[in-house]
Each structure stands twice: as structure tokens, then as C-alpha cells.
Amino acid sequence: MLLKTHLNERQEQILLLLSKFDYMTRDQLRVYFGLRSVRNANRIFKELSDYLSVIRDGYQSIYYLNKSGREYVGCEKIRKKTGNVEHTVMRNELFLFNQCPADWVNEIKVSDGVTTVVADAMYTHLHTKHFVEIDNLQTMRENRLKIERYKSLGIALEQQLGHPPALVWLTTTELRRMQIKEACEELPFVVKVFIYEEIR
Numbered sequence: 001m002l003l004k005t006h007l008n009e010r011q012e013q014i015l016l017l018l019s020k021f022d023y024m025t026r027d028q029l030r031v032y033f034g035l036r037s038v039r040n041a042n043r044i045f046k047e048l049s050d051y052l053s054v055i056r057d058g059y060q061s062i063y064y065l066n067k068s069g070r071e072y073v074g075c076e077k078i079r080k081k082t083g084n085v086e087h088t089v090m091r092n093e094l095f096l097f098n099q100c101p102a103d104w105v106n107e108i109k110v111s112d113g114v115t116t117v118v119a120d121a122m123y124t125h126l127h128t129k130h131f132v133e134i135d136n137l138q139t140m141r142e143n144r145l146k147i148e149r150y151k152s153l154g155i156a157l158e159q160q161l162g163h164p165p166a167l168v169w170l171t172t173t174e175l176r177r178m179q180i181k182e183a184c185e186e187l188p189f190v191v192k193v194f195i196y197e198e199i200r
Contacts, residue, residue: 007072011048018052018065019075021095021106023088026061031096055081062089087136090196091120094132094170097199098123112156117149128190129161135171140179147183154188164189172196 007015010033017032018024024032030041045052045061051069055062064079095104101123108122110131121132131150135143150157150167158164166189169180177193184191 007048007051010044012073014044014048015051015065015069015073018063018069019073019077021088021092022077022079023055023062023064023085024092025057025089026063028089028092028096029063032100053079053081055085083137087120087134090136090170091132091134093196093199094134094168094194095121095123097194098125101125110153110157110160112153115149115152117146117153125166128163129165130168131165133167133169135169135176135180140176140183143180144183147180147187151187158188166190166192169193170196170199 014029014033017029026038026041026045029035029045030038035041035044045054045063048069051066051072052063053066055064062085065073065075070076070078091106095101098104104121104123106121107118108131109116109118110122111117117131119131120134123130123132133143133146154164167184167187169177169184169192171177171180171193172195174195177195180193181191184193
């Protein structure tokens, strides 16, 4: 089958968004682009089927760029069906929950030259930088180690940014929320912890 040589603006915007956010559910794309009905969304994504791969997750479909989609938008990052998909979908839900911050950046490295943290994302809200951490499959031990690195970076981050940052967690259960809050008690900045089901 011959691919379309030119897509319309909305189709191109869908491919570009997936280039930036890796994996998005049908509902996430529907909300972002204001596609109203599920039926309408399904029709639009079917028209883009030559450019997209899809993962079925119960009643939900998760889309990502295939080779043709990557080539169309000039994206070099190859996505596959991996265990990291749900982690990425959770992060993207937080992006939508925060009304799609214009300066949202995924996988951002922060360092003081000694300690380094790679945050899942970073964005600005109310003139404050927010670092995002997604707690999906990692152990609480891994989370605590990362929190310790944030603690070590506290003063350096505040000096670099000119203000204390905020740390936003998205986790899966109330128990994990309580454990994360407890681990973050000594952090020198504001911490918010959401549960995935709360923000969907």
C-alpha cells in the first residue's frame, strides 16, 4: 500500500505529539486534540494506521510511531512494545492533568557535579520548577535512593533555579503514596503525591 505523501495539519500534530511523548492512549490523544467521541477518535487513528503501531490494553489502545511515522516527522527514536509503556502512559497522564505545560520536558538530568538525578519530567507551574517522578514498577528501595539524591541536590537545585523546586510523584496505591510521603519528609522542598486513578 502506498503511504499518503501529505497528511493534514491535525494528523501531523498527532504524529509530532507521539514523537515527543512516545506512547499515548486513545483517550489521552482524544482529550489533547478535543476529538469528542471515541468513534470519531477511532476513525482518525484508523486513517493514520500506516504511521502508527498499536498495543491493545483491555478496552484501551496505546499508540506509538512505527517506522513510517518516525520517518514522516523526522524522529530517530525507535519505540517498541516494552515493559516501560505503562510508566510512560502514566507520565503522560500527569502532563494532561497539569493542563499540558508548554515547557514540559521528559527525562531531564539535573546535577551539581557530584550527585545526578534523571527526573521523569520537569515543568513550570506558578513560577516554580516541578520535577516529576513516576512510581510504577520500581521498588520502594529504588524510590528511597532517588529521594536521597534529591536531598543531596537540594541546596544546589535551589541556587540553580533561584527558588526551591517542587517534587511531584505519581504512584499506584494509597500505601505507596504514604511510603513516598514518609520518605520525602526531610526534603527541603514541596512534595505532592498523586495516585494514578485519581487523575485519570
